[in-house]
Amino acid sequence: MSAAEDFDCVVVGAGVQGSFTAHQLAQKNQRTLLLDQFVLPHTRGSSHGQTRIIRKAYEQDFYTHMMEECYALWAQLERETGVKLYRQTGLLVMGPEKSQNYQLLKTTLERNKVPLVLLTRDNFSQHIPNFTLAEGDGALVDITAGILYADRTLRTVQAQFQKLGGIIRDKEKVMDIKPGPVVTVSTSAGVYRAKRLVITAGPWTNRLLSHTDLQLPLEVVKINVCYWKEKVPGTYSVKRRFPCFVLTEGEETNEHIYGLPSDEYPGLVKICYHNGVKTDPDQRDKQTDRSDINLLQKYVARCVPGLIPEPAVVESCMYTMTPDRHFVLDCHPKYSNIVIGAGFSGHGFKFGPIVGKLLCELSLGEVPSYDLSPFRIRRFQTKTKSAL
Numbered sequence: 283m284s285a286a287e288d289f290d291c292v293v294v295g296a297g298v299q300g301s302f303t304a305h306q307l308a309q310k311n312q313r314t315l316l317l318d319q320f321v322l323p324h325t326r327g328s329s330h331g332q333t334r335i336i337r338k339a340y341e342q343d344f345y346t347h348m349m350e351e352c353y354a355l356w357a358q359l360e361r362e363t364g365v366k367l368y369r370q371t372g373l374l375v376m377g378p379e380k381s382q383n384y385q386l387l388k389t390t391l392e393r394n395k396v397p398l399v400l401l402t403r404d405n406f407s408q409h410i411p412n413f414t415l416a417e418g419d420g421a422l423v424d425i426t427a428g429i430l431y432a433d434r435t436l437r438t439v440q441a442q443f444q445k446l447g448g449i450i451r452d453k454e455k456v457m458d459i460k461p462g463p464v465v466t467v468s469t470s471a472g473v474y475r476a477k478r479l480v481i482t483a484g485p486w487t488n489r490l491l492s493h494t495d496l497q498l499p500l501e502v503v504k505i506n507v508c509y510w511k512e513k514v515p516g517t518y519s520v521k522r523r524f525p526c527f528v529l530t531e532g533e534e535t536n537e538h539i540y541g542l543p544s545d546e547y548p549g550l551v552k553i554c555y556h557n558g559v560k561t562d563p564d565q566r567d568k569q570t571d572r573s574d575i576n577l578l579q580k581y582v583a584r585c586v587p588g589l590i591p592e593p594a595v596v597e598s599c600m601y602t603m604t605p606d607r608h609f610v611l612d613c614h615p616k617y618s619n620i621v622i623g624a625g626f627s628g629h630g631f632k633f634g635p636i637v638g639k640l641l642c643e644l645s646l647g648e649v650p651s652y653d654l655s656p657f658r659i660r661r662f663q664t665k666t667k668s669a670l
């Protein structure tokens with residue numbers, strides 16, 4: 283049997299969060315190994331696909347504050363690599379004018395002086411043609427919001443990591459973790475020893491954590507990623523400056539519905555429901571529930587009249603939800619050299635650069651740049667497995 287290889291840090295999971303974390307660690311001269319169970323790139327986790335929304339419109343100040351720096355980090359990565367990762371489109375936010383969710387989004391934006399346009403019922407269709415604003419709904423546009431190119435981001439960050447000497451090994455599934463002052467990580471292909479371990483395993487996080495006597499209250503759900511065909515090509519296209527949008531709640535549901543202008547697949551608009559049905563991440567394709575699609579069809583027919591109200595393409599993705607929908611960014615409660623980034627609850631992509639920075643800080647024992655109390659494990663009353 284060959285001897286274990288030594289690293290300063292091993293990062294498990296090369297989705298958006300693990301890739302940005304590994305890049306940060308390599309920037310800090312840490313000899314870093316980034317592992318993924320699948321051949322990269324792959325479409326079986328949460329970070330694949332071409333687009334994601336970036337926005338400052340949040341209900342909580344702490345996310346809006348983090349996004350200030352995060353926009354700058356996205357721009358810095360674009361500058362350093364010459365790759366376009368962000369396109370400004372604005373985000374149309376709609377919801378019952380008097381509802382708590384809509385009011386929280388609006389007041390957070392106003393309080394933080396984020397550039398926005400408040401729309402009225404009278405000028406709505408002039409700004410947002412071919413779209414219906416429901417009776418009683420308010421509408422505003424978060425001007426700086428837009429699209430992030432997701433697959434392109436992963437390729438770019440991983441290449442930057444490798445340029446700094448970082449090592450990526452794909453098709454290597456982590457099978458066992460032995461915690462200790464030096465962590466031993468056994469994969470399907472080798473054994474590694476590292477001073478520090480970062481677990482960014484998306485929907486598989488609890489599988490990995492079971493080797494460390496910890497389970498988090500995470501629920502993995504399958505998302506049907508629906509694309510809807512324009513009746514007249516170009517009606518809702520990014521080129522015609524149609525914005526991304528989010529409806530906080532509506533006639534069909536109390537959950538968010540969100541969409542992105544036609545861009546990656548010409549003539550197709552991406553509109554999804556911000557929740558799904560529980561799945562085992564290894565059995566994702568066996569989860570065939572379509573209740574979200576039925577609900578979206580009603581919404582599209584009612585509010586987006588320029589689309590055929592039946593999805594033309596349905597792809598699959600997964601969210602890893604926490605009970606409060608805030609992330610987990612913390613050290614393992616028993617092993618301070620194991621750091622966990624998980625539970626991104628369907629809204630973590632835009633934070634990739636800042637999550638990478640924070641997980642790197644935690645891993646190196648530095649003071650985190652932000653107050654991490656909303657993201658700490660202790661908010662869950664979690665017990666280690668041995669104490670259950």
Ligand SMILES: Cc1cc2nc3c(=O)[nH]c(=O)nc-3n(C[C@H](O)[C@H](O)[C@H](O)COP(=O)(O)OP(=O)(O)OC[C@H]3O[C@@H](n4cnc5c(N)ncnc54)[C@H](O)[C@@H]3O)c2cc1C
Nearest residue numbers: 295297298299319327328329335456484599626630631632
């Ligand atoms: C349909 C959809 C739309 C979204 N829209 C937005 C949006 O508009 N804006 C936004 O900000 N966010 C959005 N998100 C959320 C965002 O994409 C996720 O929060 C983010 O991708 C999570 O990344 P991750 O790195 O934690 O997980 P993942 O991308 O799943 O990465 C985890 C990786 O770990 C690997 N792994 C797991 N177990 C092992 C093991 N044992 N050994 C080795 N490797 C392992 C997996 O193979 C995987 O590659 C969306 C998500 C989905 C699904």
Ligand SMILES: O=C(O)[C@@H]1CCCC=N1
Nearest residue numbers: 335528538540556628629
């Ligand atoms: O994070 C995002 O911006 C998207 C859209 C709103 C719901 C979740 N994901």
